[in-house]
Amino acid sequence: DAKTTQPPSMDCAEGRAANLPCNHSTISGNEYVYWYRQIHSQGPQYIIHGLKNNETNEMASLIITEDRKSSTLILPHATLRDTAVYYCIVSNSGYALNFGKGTSLLVTP
Amino acid sequence: DTGVSQDPRHKITKRGQNVTFRCDPISEHNRLYWYRQTLGQGPEFLTYFQNEAQLEKSRLLSDRFSAERPKGSFSTLEIQRTEQGDSAMYLCASSLAPSRDYNSPLHFGNGTRLTVT
Numbered sequence: 001d002a003k004t005t006q007p008p009s010m011d012c013a014e015g016r017a018a019n020l021p022c023n024h025s026t027i028s029g030n031e032y033v034y035w036y037r038q039i040h041s042q043g044p045q046y047i048i049h050g051l052k053n054n055e056t057n058e059m060a061s062l063i064i065t066e067d068r069k070s071s072t073l074i075l076p077h078a079t080l081r082d083t084a085v086y087y088c089i090v091s092n093s094g095y096a097l098n099f100g101k102g103t104s105l106l107v108t109p
Numbered sequence: 110d111t112g113v114s115q116d117p118r119h120k121i122t123k124r125g126q127n128v129t130f131r132c133d134p135i136s137e138h139n140r141l142y143w144y145r146q147t148l149g150q151g152p153e154f155l156t157y158f159q160n161e162a163q164l165e166k167s168r169l170l171s172d173r174f175s176a177e178r179p180k181g182s183f184s185t186l187e188i189q190r191t192e193q194g195d196s197a198m199y200l201c202a203s204s205l206a207p208s209r210d211y212n213s214p215l216h217f218g219n220g221t222r223l224t225v226t
Contacts, residue, residue, distance in 0.1 A: 034214075043113070043200050043217030044152060087151055095142055095204065095215065096165065099151025 004088045009104045012082075018075040020103050022088030025069040031092045033064060035073045036099070037084040044087065044099070047073065078107045111135070113218035115201050121224045122191055129187045130221045134203030141184050142215060143176055144200040152200055158184060159206065191225045198222050 005023040012018040024033065034049040048055055048062045050071075055062045061074040075082055087102040114133040122128050134141045140159050144152040155174070156166045160181040169175070173191075178184040188195055199222075202215040 036215075041219070043202070043219045044215075046214035046216070049214065085151075095140065095157055096154040096168070097152070097215070099153070101149070102151055 003098070004090055004100055006086075006088050006100065006103045008101065009106070011106050011108060012075075012078045014080060014107055014109050015077055018073075018078040018082065018105060018107070020073040020075075020086050020088075020105065021070065022072070023070045024088070024090045027068050027090050028092070031090045032094065033062065033068075033071050034089040034091060034094075034097065035060070035062065036087045036089065036097075037082075038087070038102070039081075039084045047086075078105075080107050080109065083107045113201055113203050113216050115199075115218040115221050117221055118219070119222045119224075121226065124191060124193060124225055126191055127187065127189045128191055128223060129185050130199055130201075130223075132184045132186070132201030132218060134183070134201070135216055136182075138203035138205050138213075138216070139181070140204045140206045141178055142202040142204075143184070143186050144202065144217075145170070146198040146200060146220070147196075155186075188223075191223075193225045196223055196225045 032049050035047040036044040038044045048060050050062045064071045085102040085104050087099045089097045116131045142157040143155040146152040156176050158178040173189045176186045198220040200220045202217040204215050205213040
């Protein structure tokens with residue numbers, strides 16, 4: 001599976017949009033981009049995934065560049081409960097996920 | 110939605126002892142996964158089952174690690190002759206894979222934290 005690069009940490013003010021970037025320049029054609037998050041002392045939680053089109057669900061939006069070499073997870077109105085580690089994962093299996101170290105997002109009041 | 114359940118939540122054991130963890134997946138999910146997470150790192154895939162068949166076990170960390178899912182429902186992960194380096198969070202996840210080409214997102218439990226003294 002392709003490797004991803006994420007910033008180690010980010011801050012966001014409560015109520016503002018949180019935009020979390022991810023680089024995956026070696027992604028191959030059959031690999032999906034997955035986003036999970038992990039709140040302290042809990043297991044990871046699935047957020048969203050996509051192949052090439054932008055995706056939106058009740059939690060977030062996923063924007064994938066046309067060349068698929070990078071993506072951005074958008075939390076439209078961040079709350080304090082969104083403070084977590086966010087993992088961007090590229091995989092063609094969907095299960096043997098390489099989580100990496102992720103981005104630690106801190107939402108501040 | 111009862112979610113994925115793991116037992117125990119915490120386990121403290123002495124080096125050299127055997128430990129066993131249990132995972133109960135979401136009832137309709139046919140796939141079950143084990144991951145390990147050490148401090149400051151993301152989860153690391155270990156093995157997975159489709160129903161009772163263990164389809165991938167090459168990433169189990171050593172032959173001291175074994176997993177079973179005897180009736181395609183709950184699963185156990187056993188570590189024999191524990192070492193201090195085995196101290197970690199052991200996470201279980203499940204998913205529904207109705208076909209070879211589709212796998213639903215993974216639902217994780219809250220893990221079993223193992224401390225080896």
